[in-house]
Amino acid sequence: MSDENLVDVDNLPGFKKDLDTGVIHNTNREALIRAKEIKKKKIKEKQEYEQLKDDVAEIKSLLSTLLNKIGD
Numbered sequence: 001m002s003d004e005n006l007v008d009v010d011n012l013p014g015f016k017k018d019l020d021t022g023v024i025h026n027t028n029r030e031a032l033i034r035a036k037e038i039k040k041k042k043i044k045e046k047q048e049y050e051q052l053k054d055d056v057a058e059i060k061s062l063l064s065t066l067l068n069k070i071g072d
Contacts, residue, residue: 006016006025014028026032 005019006027007019009015009017009024012024014026014031015024016027017024
């Protein structure tokens, strides 16, 4: 992809069309960086949520075990 084959896309600032392939590229680096940061944040939040679910399940199991021992 060479710059001379890229043209601006009408009504879409930050996007260019490659005349050789017809592919439209996002050339807005800041938006790309922000999107990657948002994706990382969402992945981290999902991992934290899954960890909390695991922790709650473990607490429930321990509590059940404790209650069973008390009831004996």
